[in-house]
Amino acid sequence: MRAVPAGPVIGLTALLALLAALAGTVGLGGAGWLAGAGCGVVGSLLLARSLARHGVAVLGPADRVTLTRAVLVGGVAALTADSSGGPAPVLVALAAVALVLDRVDGWVARRTFTSSAFGARFDLDVDAFLILVLSVQVTRSLGPWVLLIGLARYAFVAAGWWLAWLRAPAPARYWCKVVAATQGAVLTVVAAGVVPGYLGVAAVAVASVLLAESFGREVWEKSRRRSVELEPNRVVVTLLGKQVRAG
Numbered sequence: 001m002r003a004v005p006a007g008p009v010i011g012l013t014a015l016l017a018l019l020a021a022l023a024g025t026v027g028l029g030g031a032g033w034l035a036g037a038g039c040g041v042v043g044s045l046l047l048a049r050s051l052a053r054h055g056v057a058v059l060g061p062a063d064r065v066t067l068t069r070a071v072l073v074g075g076v077a078a079l080t081a082d083s084s085g086g087p088a089p090v091l092v093a094l095a096a097v098a099l100v101l102d103r104v105d106g107w108v109a110r111r112t113f114t115s116s117a118f119g120a121r122f123d124l125d126v127d128a129f130l131i132l133v134l135s136v137q138v139t140r141s142l143g144p145w146v147l148l149i150g151l152a153r154y155a156f157v158a159a160g161w162w163l164a165w166l167r168a169p170a171p172a173r174y175w176c177k178v179v180a181a182t183q184g185a186v187l188t189v190v191a192a193g194v195v196p197g198y199l200g201v202a203a204v205a206v207a208s209v210l211l212a213e214s215f216g217r218e219v220w221e222k223s224r225r226r227s228v229e230l231e232p233n234r235v236v237v238t239l240l241g242k243q244v245r246a247g
């Protein structure tokens with residue numbers, strides 16, 4: 001039988017411990033427990049699958065930091081599901097620590113020379129889910145349009161199911177990390193309720209524009225690369241067509 005990777009098991013155990021701590025301190029209810037535990041189980045299964053797909057047996061130093069972030073995001077999801085909609089200091093604190101650690105895991109990967117395709121994908125998935133959860137929290141004060149930010153990454157992935165060229169790897173761009181960090185920071189500040197409503201709307205609107213520009217550029221670059229790759233085939237087909245007509 002295939003051994004169960006330790007990383008997913010440790011992550012799920014840590015998340016359950018965090019949920020228990022939240023239940024004892026802020027009174028996390030049934031909805032929060034259900035959401036948090038559900039995120040833990042699904043996340044652990046996806047992590048185990050990703051480890052197997054990339055042929056990774058043990059989490060590296062940076063991956064452990066990312067796993068810690070994933071546990072914190074599970075706590076944010078639990079509090080969001082259980083929240084009454086008002087400012088949630090604990091939720092904001094967990095999200096803020098997760099955002100700070102987003103800078104740490106990349107630094108650790110570079111210092112320990114353990115950067116990998118698996119680690120980059122793991123980091124991206126945790127970022128995307130944190131932004132989705134925070135956007136759900138912010139909809140309570142600004143409205144459902146904020147969900148466009150949280151669903152953007154998942155809509156892009158879904159589009160790749162029908163358009164294979166969208167799944168092609170793209171060169172890493174630092175700007176993408178800047179935009180992702182901006183989304184998380186803006187949503188966390190708005191969720192904290194420390195800025196007036198109109199400033200929150202303006203900040204989220206600017207963040208939405210930056211996100212649209214980032215995804216738009218990636219789609220354009222992949223489309224252009226696809227056109228360049230198809231051009232030689234078009235030339236061959238054209239030449240073959242001329243030869244057939246000439247014959």
